[in-house]
Amino acid sequence: MKNVTLSTLRRLKADGETFSCLTAYDATFAHLAGDAGIEVLLVGDSLGMVLQGHASTLPVTIDDICYHTTAVARGKQGSLLMADLPFMSNASTDILLDHAARLMRAGAEMVKVEGEAWLAGAVTALVQRGVPVCVHMGLTPQHVHAFGGYKVQGREEARAEQIIADARTLETAGAAIILLECVPSELARQVRDAVSVPVIGIGAGVDVDGQILVMHDMLDLTTGRKPRFVKNFMAEAGSVQAAFAAYHQAVKARSFPAPEHGF
Ligand code: KIV
Ligand code: NA
Numbered sequence: 001m002k003n004v005t006l007s008t009l010r011r012l013k014a015d016g017e018t019f020s021c022l023t024a025y026d027a028t029f030a031h032l033a034g035d036a037g038i039e040v041l042l043v044g045d046s047l048g049m050v051l052q053g054h055a056s057t058l059p060v061t062i063d064d065i066c067y068h069t070t071a072v073a074r075g076k077q078g079s080l081l082m083a084d085l086p087f088m089s090n091a092s093t094d095i096l097l098d099h100a101a102r103l104m105r106a107g108a109e110m111v112k113v114e115g116e117a118w119l120a121g122a123v124t125a126l127v128q129r130g131v132p133v134c135v136h137m138g139l140t141p142q143h144v145h146a147f148g149g150y151k152v153q154g155r156e157e158a159r160a161e162q163i164i165a166d167a168r169t170l171e172t173a174g175a176a177i178i179l180l181e182c183v184p185s186e187l188a189r190q191v192r193d194a195v196s197v198p199v200i201g202i203g204a205g206v207d208v209d210g211q212i213l214v215m216h217d218m219l220d221l222t223t224g225r226k227p228r229f230v231k232n233f234m235a236e237a238g239s240v241q242a243a244f245a246a247y248h249q250a251v252k253a254r255s256f257p258a259p260e261h262g263f
Contacts (some may be wrong), residue, residue, distance in 0.1 A: 001078035004039045006110070006132055006176055009080070012039075013209045020251040021082075021200055021212035022244070023067045025051055027075025029240075034077030036244035038198045040200075041076055042112065042212060043069045043083040045142075050216040056143045060086040062099045066106040066254060072104045073107025074173040083108035083136060087142045090115055093122045100131045112179065114140035120173035127174035135175045137163055138204070139182035150227075151201075152263045154183040163187065164194050171195045179212070180204040182229070185262040203229030205262040218247055229261045 004019075013020050021040035024030040025047050033041055047068055048060035062085075070084045083106070086089040089099040090113055100111045110132035113119065123133050140151045147153075160181075165188070167178050178199045180188050185205025192208050194197045201208035212228060216222045220232040221241060233250075237243035250256035 001034055001037055001039075003078050004080040006080070009039065009198045009210070018208075018251050018254060019198075019210040020240060020248045021210050021245070022046075022218070023050075023212070023214045023216075024072045024076070025045045025215075026071045030075035030079070031073040032241055033127055033215075034079045036241065036246045038079055038244060040078045040210065040212070041072055041081050043072050043081070043108070044214065045086045046214050049215060050222065056144050058087045059145075060084075062086055062089060062102055069103055069106040076116050080109060082112050083110075085111055085113040089113065090119060090122065093125050094175070096122045097125060097129065100126055104131055106113050109113075110134060110176065112136050112140045112177075114160040115216045116162075117169040120169050123170060123173040123175050127176075132176040132202070133174065134177035135167075135170045135217055136179045136181065137167060137170075137183075138180045139259050141181075150182070152182045152184070154187045155263075160184070160190075164191055167191045167195050167199075171197050180208065180261065182227075185259075201257075203227065203257075203261070203263065205259075206254050206257055211257065213247070219243055228263075229257060231256055231258075 019039040024041040025042040045057040045060040048054040048057045065156040083103040112134040114136045154163050182203040188204035189207035198209040202212045217230040218233045220234045233243040233247045
């Protein structure tokens with residue numbers, strides 16, 4: 001695959017095409033995901049749960065994300081590499097800049113940070129210094145304790161309006177991508193229509209520009225309760241390679257996510 005950049009994603013959006021994204025934490029899976037055509041790899045702080053066995057993403061450190069980012073950077077085949085800023089990286093702009101610098105030096109090509117309009121100044125500071133930013137909104141797992149669990153966000157009118165307005169504010173602040181997790185499909189469509197940057201969804205329906213899943217979920221390796229937005233792509237595939245390819249093709253064809261995967 002030719003190197004995917006933000007320009008690639010913007011062009012796909014302009015052409016009305018979707019793109020696929022997947023978490024990756026090591027060189028081998030990063031390589032296979034790129035071979036399958038998956039445009040964006042995320043070194044997610046979900047690694048705290050699927051690799052480290054924690055009950056949430058909160059214990060993950062910037063050192064943990066840097067370690068896995070270096071491994072993914074070595075293995076990746078053309079995919080754009082995004083890395084997560086972990087819990088409390090957004091405590092201040094100074095900390096955010098320092099942590100983002102470390103991720104970019106480790107091989108990330110953009111960073112993802114959880115937050116809303118209050119993050120606008122920090123997003124601008126990152127963008128001014130050459131760090132493209134994806135802002136993760138909706139169900140932000142670093143807020144699990146504040147939310148009182150992993151709950152769909154934006155079902156109420158006021159919260160939905162706030163998410164749309166904040167997405168606009170963050171786009172103005174310079175965010176290159178908005179990622180929406182576990183919001184009603186109709187709200188995700190409204191956010192996509194409200195901003196001109198690509199919108200990536202997980203549990204956000206089909207009317208967005210890109211889809212993302214945690215690798216362990218779509219390979220059906222995750223133990224315990226599986227979220228409704230996950231599809232097992234291993235079920236009809238004989239190999240990890242085939243499962244990655246099936247996911248990529250389903251996203252391109254907009255056959256994934258189906259209505260039952262949304263809210
Ligand atoms: O950490 C992660 O894997 C994520 C995705 C689920 C979006 O943030
Ligand atoms: Na994350």
